[in-house]
Amino acid sequence: MKITFLTPPELIGHQPAERTAGCTRMVYPMPNIYELSVAAVLEEEGVHDITRRDFVFDGNGNEASLRQFIAERNADIYFIWTVNLSIQSDLKAMHIIHEVAPHAYVVLLGPGPTYFTKQCLAHDHVIIVRGEPEATVRELVDAMHNRRDWSEVRGISFMRDGKFHSNPFRPLISDLDALPFPARHFIEDKQYHNPKLKTGPYTTAVTSRNCPYGCIYCVPSSLTFAREMEFRKEFGRKPNIGFRSVASIEREMELLHSRGYKAIGFMDDNFIWNEERTSQICEIMRRFGFVWGCQARVDAITEPIAKMLGESGCLYVDLGIESFNDDILRFINKGITSAQIYQAIALLKKYSVPVKLNVLIGSSPLETKETIRHTLREAKKLNVDQVMFNIVSPFPGTEFYKMCIENGWLATPDYVPTDVQRESILNYPHLSAEDMEKALFRNNLSYFIRPSFIFKQLRRFKSMSEFINALKALKIKLFGYSK
DSSP states (O other): OEEEEEEOOOOSSSOOBOSSSOSSBOSSOOOOHHHHHHHHHHHHHSOOEEEEEEHHHHTOOOHHHHHHHHHHHOOSEEEEEOOGGGHHHHHHHHHHHHHHOTTOEEEEESHHHHHSHHHHOOSTTEEEEOSSOHHHHHHHHHHHHTTOOOTTOTTEEEEETTEEEEOOOOOOOSOGGGSOOOOGGGGTTSOOOOTTTOOSSEEEEOSEEOOOOOOTTOOOOHHHHHHHHHHHHHHSSOOOOEEOOHHHHHHHHHHHHHTTOOEEEEOOSOOOOOHHHHHHHHHHHHHHTOEEEEEEOGGGOOHHHHHHHHHTTEEEEEEEEEOSOHHHHHHTTOOOOHHHHHHHHHHHHHTTOOEEEEEEETSSTTOOHHHHHHHHHHHHHHTOSEEEEEEOOOOTTSHHHHHHHHHTOBSSSSOOOOOTTTOOOBOBTTBOHHHHHHHHHHHHHHHHTOHHHHHHHHTTOOSHHHHHHHHHHHHHHHHOOOO
């Protein structure tokens, strides 16, 4: 079968959505490791003609170029990894595909169609793959290729003869080592960069799936969101964490090293679980000479772990702190204290590991203008390398969403996809959406335009291109996207 993995151009006038984290508009492009994992599964079959086209990365996308590509490619199936922020544009792309190639199937993956399933089913040749996609896609495409009835495949939704069908839940993949490594050869002609690592070639990797913690607002990544929503609907709780073995991680890192990669960003919801596993992975990264970064909880940072990170080329740890206010941290069920935040930062600094703080404005009705100002003051005082300020979004399927509906905290009748780096649909009685958007802009401006921050960053750049890429990202962060 002729199969195409497609990132359509943005067709409704917005900044393109970022499809890996899934809750922001794009500041800089990132490899969609989740999509590449699905492509690798289909490549294992050895019988399909598979290609990938990313109109957003290529920078030349519009409706006319999409129509031309569809006509020339004439694929049997187009896979689109859809997040909440891309739904409307992707649905328009889907209609264009069916106008140009009425025979083709469009298969939508990711959190957008997993939750907004019926909204995304506008045609008999649309199939929704809900939740974790790899096993479902393998079975679905195998049935199509061999001209068998695919309508009983678990984990899909579709329309047939005007009727909506939603097949039963598909169990999660129990052995992540059985999955092939992501099909990165589809993106080897594209130069991705991560401003926090400041070197390349750069790619992303994943060593585990999901997060066990109970933060009321949290959707750590687009795969986690899809996976968790589907699992919660079936069992009423979070799914268990899936881990890859250290041996599997080592084989992948060896392959990436042989292909010339120098920088790795681990996309795990939480990368650090214990000292033994962390030590083994750090040794792998040190041996292959990678610079790398990861996401972690502050309560996972012990002194031995901070030392391992510092000695193995770790150039950033993203810490989700959300606030320095202990009452807010308790309310959102973060499971940490402000004292643990300070301790983790001190340990990472002791071993020269750059720190990025993720701050979430409005995550609790206890948030006020003063608590926002306090968090900004503390972030400045700590003099970390980066801070990302976001506004909480009441993502469907989360406990926070239920609270917002029950208490009338939404500025809109129901959830509307928003860019958490820029927009709010949340209205507390004492703190409006406009208040939070203004606070976000002021925080970004106050933090990133400081001379001390600018000089500190300038010392870390190794080339003019690195500086220019970082400057572009900062411009988009502060002032939005312009074509």
